[in-house]
Amino acid sequence: MSNTKKSILIISSANPLEGPGGLAIDLYLALSQVGADVDLLTKFPVAGHPEYLYVKERDTFWDKIANRIRYTLLRQKRDYYFFYKKEIHPPVPSQKVLAKITKPYDIVCVIFWQGLLSFKTIEAIYDKLKCTITFHCVDYSPMSGGCHFTGTCERYQSGCGACPGIGSNNEHDFTAWNVRYRKKVYDKVKPILFCNNYMHQFFQKSLLLKDAKTVISWPIINTELFRPLNRRPLMQKNKIDENKDFIVFFGCQNLNDERKGMKLLIEALNVFSKQLSDEQRKKVLLMAAGNNFSTIDQMLPFDSKDFGFVDSATLPELYSMADVFVCPSVNDAGPMMVNQALCCGTPVVGFEMGACLQAVKGQGTGYCAALKDVDDLANGIAWMHNLTQTERNEMRTHCRDFAIKHHSYMACANLLLDTIENNKTQ
Numbered sequence: 001m002s003n004t005k006k007s008i009l010i011i012s013s014a015n016p017l018e019g020p021g022g023l024a025i026d027l028y029l030a031l032s033q034v035g036a037d038v039d040l041l042t043k044f045p046v047a048g049h050p051e052y053l054y055v056k057e058r059d060t061f062w063d064k065i066a067n068r069i070r071y072t073l074l075r076q077k078r079d080y081y082f083f084y085k086k087e088i089h090p091p092v093p094s095q096k097v098l099a100k101i102t103k104p105y106d107i108v109c110v111i112f113w114q115g116l117l118s119f120k121t122i123e124a125i126y127d128k129l130k131c132t133i134t135f136h137c138v139d140y141s142p143m144s145g146g147c148h149f150t151g152t153c154e155r156y157q158s159g160c161g162a163c164p165g166i167g168s169n170n171e172h173d174f175t176a177w178n179v180r181y182r183k184k185v186y187d188k189v190k191p192i193l194f195c196n197n198y199m200h201q202f203f204q205k206s207l208l209l210k211d212a213k214t215v216i217s218w219p220i221i222n223t224e225l226f227r228p229l230n231r232r233p234l235m236q237k238n239k240i241d242e243n244k245d246f247i248v249f250f251g252c253q254n255l256n257d258e259r260k261g262m263k264l265l266i267e268a269l270n271v272f273s274k275q276l277s278d279e280q281r282k283k284v285l286l287m288a289a290g291n292n293f294s295t296i297d298q299m300l301p302f303d304s305k306d307f308g309f310v311d312s313a314t315l316p317e318l319y320s321m322a323d324v325f326v327c328p329s330v331n332d333a334g335p336m337m338v339n340q341a342l343c344c345g346t347p348v349v350g351f352e353m354g355a356c357l358q359a360v361k362g363q364g365t366g367y368c369a370a371l372k373d374v375d376d377l378a379n380g381i382a383w384m385h386n387l388t389q390t391e392r393n394e395m396r397t398h399c400r401d402f403a404i405k406h407h408s409y410m411a412c413a414n415l416l417l418d419t420i421e422n423n424k425t426q
Helices: 019-033 061-074 094-099 119-129 174-189 197-203 231-237 262-274 278-282 315-321 336-343 355-359 374-386 389-407 409-425
Strands: 007-012 037-042 107-110 132-136 192-195 213-216 246-254 284-291 303-306 324-327 348-351 366-369
Touching: 007 019, 019 037, 019 409, 094 119, 107 119, 119 132, 119 174, 132 409, 192 197, 192 409, 197 213, 197 355, 213 409, 231 315, 246 262, 246 315, 246 336, 246 374, 262 374, 278 284, 284 315, 315 336, 324 336, 324 374, 336 348, 336 355, 336 389, 348 355, 348 374, 355 366, 366 374, 389 409
Parallel strands: 007 037, 007 107, 107 132, 132 192, 192 213, 246 284, 246 324, 284 303, 324 348, 348 366
Antiparallel strands: none
């Protein structure tokens, strides 16, 4: 890593105090710890953090009306998630974003941009600063004509158009126009894209990204917050029966989100349940985090405990109580919960999808089941259940060591800065 102190601006539209938005604060702290001069720019003020820059105080009444009209006119289908139509009409005017950038920077790191930026804004930032720009990819948006999740669509490989996300048969619709616009910006700005190896497979096939610089990376996590905690007092605190000797944790923001695969998890749990004796079944406990648990609780074959929406400060307690975190996502670039679980020393069982392909498959940190294969997911849960206590402890230690190596502040900050330094010398 270069010893030259870097001036870095992180831009993220998501609230950094909620869910995945915390990536911005983690990157901010990591880069600060290695000696960089870092600013964070968000869409709205962040409570308790006057040091963070922000673009606007709040959405006005007319902003909310405009957003509603924008989404209505898109007529998008579920699972694609467009946030605006044409790249030349960003959600927030580029001038308002530029007005908040009042000093030079060596690097601009863009994390979440929905609701704030478009490629027009990216180009405007580059024109003003003439610096290195990095995208820290949390979904598929950088490779498409506007959608953040591509589903089964492969139009991104040929430049979009005839977009199924908006029910279009026109090969020259606005998604194709966006690809052409974005390509000009990519060629000019030459951003560096950081992504996990799952997304990298898609990026390599994208017409838009065929000449782009992509780097396989790991999500940055506060491994001092997400760490193993003493299980027994946590079980007492949460009034969990100490006779429960196999605790399965699962969760996401919305348990009804089809991308998260909860229906398949329920099927797998029922398959697993049938493999157990009545006595074994009584010793299994399911812990759930997320909204809408009431819609699935009656379908679960084991005793369960609903924790509802859980903030980042509480999640390590749940991971630490669990013997396994199960991730049934079927269309997901992440989720971050896979990586957080490993930081807490908790093995993961999940489908061959997203983060599991990088952090679980072949890593000795859990079990990767064939995508959407309910029986195989059940096999993974059963495999974890059948491990001896010694084997479970050994795996927990390995999960924690693996996570420190890849997810710690130092590891991720050095990867970012070393990549940029090496890119300049090539």
